[in-house]
Amino acid sequence: MSYLGPAGVIAKKNEYFVPCINHFYKNPPQFVKGEMQYLFDSEGKKYLDFYAGVSVMNCGHSNPAIINPVIDQIQDLQHVCNIYLTENGVNLAEKLAEVTPGDLKRTFFVNSGTEANEGALLMAQLYTEAHEFIALDLGLHGRTQLTMSLTGIGMWRTTDTPNGGIHFARNPYFYRDGQGQTQEAFEDECVADVARLIRRRTSGKIAAMIVEPIQGNAGIVTPTPHYFKKLKALLEAHNILLIVDEVQTGFGRTGKMFAIENFGIVPDIMTVAKALGNGFPIGAYITTDKIAAAFTRPSASTLGGNPVSTMAGLSVLTYLEEAKLLENANARGEQLQNGLRELATRHSLIGDVRGLGLMVGAELVTDRKTLAPAADQVDVILEKMKDRGILVGKNGENRNVLAMQPPLVITEEDVAFFLQNLDEVLTEVES
Incomplete structure (x- = not known):
């Protein structure tokens, strides 16, 4: 098969895409094939994917356990909208009720994480009959007007009228x-800041606070152990719902089915997307019987919960369990973090290593005392790792955090290969 190649794709992208859409790398490859933890470009080069399409491909690229049931479903029934009766959607909702924490039970299916968050915010307003919201600095919750207004990273707030x-x-x-x-x-200070907001900055009629259990785009910012328990107690005292955005962190990424389980609390509403479909578009919010009862006026989603995407979701949940991917995320995550901390003893660029399971960030700094961001060095490292056949992400307010969120199917050998190459690249960059 002949391909446009990187130059051809970029030319058409520049001609026909809205110009806000950019790409990684000075010399980007064109990807044409995926196989579990690997991608292949138009010239046949193989890459170890250590970013998983931004925490999407937890079960691996083109995994037969996911795509074969989906292909069968497409051949039988592709779409009828959720105003008609089909089976996959209700079965997936039942399964989500089983795997989500606490008494989360009722699901509304949509097509993306943005839609899931938008729906969760509406659900909170309907239940509480309040309309204000609290969000966290450096959080990211979507691309619609409301979710972008709740995003605490300036570069992603493209509206000047939030x-x-x-x-x-x-x-x-x-x-x-x-x-x-x-x-x-530190935890006490952060929770006290929320209390200050409630007391001084709001009307007291707050529908919900929305949080990511680990802030992905912020730079894999991982809360200290008891932060969420203290926060939930404060919110409950003020009758404020807690919406937990698990769009990046859900479905085994952190070694638990959902990241919030690492912190010992149950949200009032949870949002999911990305890895639930393993590449097929699906999103949802899940809440309790009591909260869901407030939403009775007619609503639907034309493509939300369609037979194809929900078959992908069912296949994902089955594969996560059968392949023991949560256990692998814990084991490989421990190996990865231990390896990165060992590299930090020899490479002063690594200022901090953080995360849970296989959601790991390494913040690079030029000075460990001032914490000056090493954003330029991150770009060079990404390019050099790509040239060696390894794909790594980057994020953070200053774009100085290496983001390691590989498919959960990676092996011990894959992690060792990654660490060896990163060691060599850091040596090159620091010299």
Whole structure:
């Protein structure tokens, strides 16, 4: 098969795409094939994917266990809209009720994480009859007007007229903001900041607070252990719902089915997308019987919960269990973090290593005292790793965090290969 090649794709992209859409790398490859933890470009070069399409391909690229049932479903029934009766959607909703924490039970299916968050925010307003929201600094929740207004990263807030009634609280970024403090004291300060917002900045009629259990685009910002328990207690005291955005962190990514389970609390509403479809578009919010009962006026989603995407979701949940991917995420995540911390003893660029399971970030700095971001070095490292056949992500407010979110099917050998090459690339960059 002949391909356009990178230059041809870029030429058409520049001609026909809205110009806001950019790409990684100075010399980007064109990907044409995927096989579990590997991608292949138009010239046949093989890459170890350590980003999984931004935490999407948890079960691996073109995994037969996912795509074969989907192909069968497409051949039988592709679409009728959820105003008609089909089986996959209700079966997936039943399965989600089984795997989500606590008494989360009722699902509304949509097509993306943005839609899931938008729907969850509406659900909170309907239940509480309140309309203000609290979000965290450096959070990212979507591309619609409301979810973008709740996003706390300036580069992703492309509207200069955000929605009102939204308040931002300090995020639990211990590495940058908790220097010289104990974790307990830092947690208390962050929760106190939310209390200050409630008291001083709002009407007191707050529908919900929305949070990511680990802030992906912020730079894999991982809360200290007891932050969420303290936060949930405060919100409950003020009758404020907690919406947990598991769009990046869900479905085994952190070694638990959902990242919030690592922190010992149950949200009032949870949103999911990305890995639930393993490449097929699907999103959902899940809530309790009590909260869901407030949404009775007619609604639907033309493609939400369609037979094809929900078959993908059912196949994902089956494969996660049968292939023991949560266990692998824990084992390989421990190997990866231990390896990165060992590299940090020899490479001063690595300022911090954080995360859970296979959602790991390494923040690069040019000075460990001032924490000056090493954004330029991150770009060079990404390019050099790509040239060696390894794909790594980057994120953070300053774009100085290496993001490692590989498919959960990676092996011990894959992690060792990654660490060896990163060691060599860091040596090249530091010299």
